[in-house]
Amino acid sequence: MKPRAKKLIYAFIPLTIRKWLAILINRQTWLDSDKRGWWATQIIVDFAEKDVSSYHKFLWRHHLSYAESYETNLRFGYDNLNETRKFFLSDLVEHLKKQGINPESEIKSVLDVGCSLGYLLRYIETDVFPNASVLDGNDIDKYTIEQGKEFLASCKSKANLIHADMEALENIIGDKKYDVVFGAGILLYLKQDQANKLVAKMMNHTSTMLAFTGLAHPDLDNAKLETSVTRESDKTWIHNIDKMITDAGGKIVARRWEGNKMVDGNTIYFVFAVPAQSLR
Ligand SMILES: C[S@@+](CC[C@H](N)C(=O)[O-])C[C@H]1O[C@@H](n2cnc3c(N)ncnc32)[C@H](O)[C@@H]1O
Incomplete structure (x- = not known):
C-alpha cells in the first residue's frame, strides 16, 4: 500500500x-x-x-x-516441531537431571504458558515426561485452543487447554504449583514491565524448574541488556530474561544464547531456573 x-x-x-x-x-x-x-x-x-x-x-x-x-496438521507430531523447541526440551531434560531429578518418573505436572494448540504439551506427554498426569496450557487464541482441544481429545491426551490471557494467569490456575512451568516464544509480545510481572507470576507457580525461550539479541548476550529493546521487523521485544528471573527470586541453573544464529526461523536464547527454595 x-x-x-x-x-x-x-x-x-x-x-x-x-x-x-x-x-x-x-x-x-x-x-x-x-x-x-x-x-x-x-x-x-x-x-x-x-x-x-x-x-x-x-x-x-x-x-x-x-x-x-498454527493449525493442527502443521504443528502436531515430532517432525512438525520447530527445531529450537526440540533443543529447548532436550536441554530442559538435561538440566533437570543435573539437579538430581529423574524427568521420566519425577515430573508429574507441567504448565505451558502460551501453549497455542498444545503440540508441545502432547510431545511432552508422550516423550518427555511420560509420568506427568497434569499437563495444563493456556492461550489467548481461542481458535487454536478449540482446534487443539479437539485434536488432543481424539488422541485421548491428558493435556488440558484453557482459553485465557497469560497476564491473568492467576485467575485460571489460582495458587496451583507445577513441577515444570515454561513459556516458549511468549515474552517477546510483552513490554518489559509486563514481562517482568509474568516471569514473577510463573515463578510463584513453579516447584522444580521454570524455563523460557526468548528472542536472542543478535550482538549482545541478552544477560547484558540493561533494558529491553524492540526488533523492528515485527515490533517484538528482546528481553533480559536472566534478570527478570533473578529479580523474581529465582536462581538460574543453565542458559543458552546463540546471538544472530537462526535455526528453523528462530533465534536461540534459553534460560532455566529453579525457585530459590527448591534448590536440592
Ligand atoms: C510464537 S507462538 C509460540 C507458541 C508455542 N508456545 C511454541 O513455542 O510453539 C506465541 C503464542 O503465545 C500466545 N500468546 C500471545 N499473547 C498471549 C497472551 N497475552 N496470553 C496468552 N497467550 C498469548 C499466542 O496466541 C501464541 O500461541
Whole structure:
C-alpha cells in the first residue's frame, strides 16, 4: 500500500473500525492467506506504534497474521516441531537431571504458558515426561485452543487447554504449583514491565524448574541488556530474561544464547531456573 494511501486510511477510518475490518478481511477464505494476512495487518500498522503489546494481543486473539500458521496438521507430531523447541526440551531434560531429578518418573505436572494448540504439551506427554498426569496450557487464541482441544481429545491426551490471557494467569490456575512451568516464544509480545510481572507470576507457580525461550539479541548476550529493546521487523521485544528471573527470586541453573544464529526461523536464547527454595 502506498504511504499516502495508508496515511489517508489511518486519518479517515478510526482504528476501532479498522480492527473490525482486519478481522473481516481475515475471514475471507476465498482470498489467498498471505494476502489476507498482509491486508489485515497493513490497515492497523499504526496500532503497533500506539500500543505495541495490545497490537500483538489483538493479532493473536483473533488468529490474524503470524497466528495463521498454527493449525493442527502443521504443528502436531515430532517432525512438525520447530527445531529450537526440540533443543529447548532436550536441554530442559538435561538440566533437570543435573539437579538430581529423574524427568521420566519425577515430573508429574507441567504448565505451558502460551501453549497455542498444545503440540508441545502432547510431545511432552508422550516423550518427555511420560509420568506427568497434569499437563495444563493456556492461550489467548481461542481458535487454536478449540482446534487443539479437539485434536488432543481424539488422541485421548491428558493435556488440558484453557482459553485465557497469560497476564491473568492467576485467575485460571489460582495458587496451583507445577513441577515444570515454561513459556516458549511468549515474552517477546510483552513490554518489559509486563514481562517482568509474568516471569514473577510463573515463578510463584513453579516447584522444580521454570524455563523460557526468548528472542536472542543478535550482538549482545541478552544477560547484558540493561533494558529491553524492540526488533523492528515485527515490533517484538528482546528481553533480559536472566534478570527478570533473578529479580523474581529465582536462581538460574543453565542458559543458552546463540546471538544472530537462526535455526528453523528462530533465534536461540534459553534460560532455566529453579525457585530459590527448591534448590536440592
Ligand atoms: C510464537 S507462538 C509460540 C507458541 C508455542 N508456545 C511454541 O513455542 O510453539 C506465541 C503464542 O503465545 C500466545 N500468546 C500471545 N499473547 C498471549 C497472551 N497475552 N496470553 C496468552 N497467550 C498469548 C499466542 O496466541 C501464541 O500461541
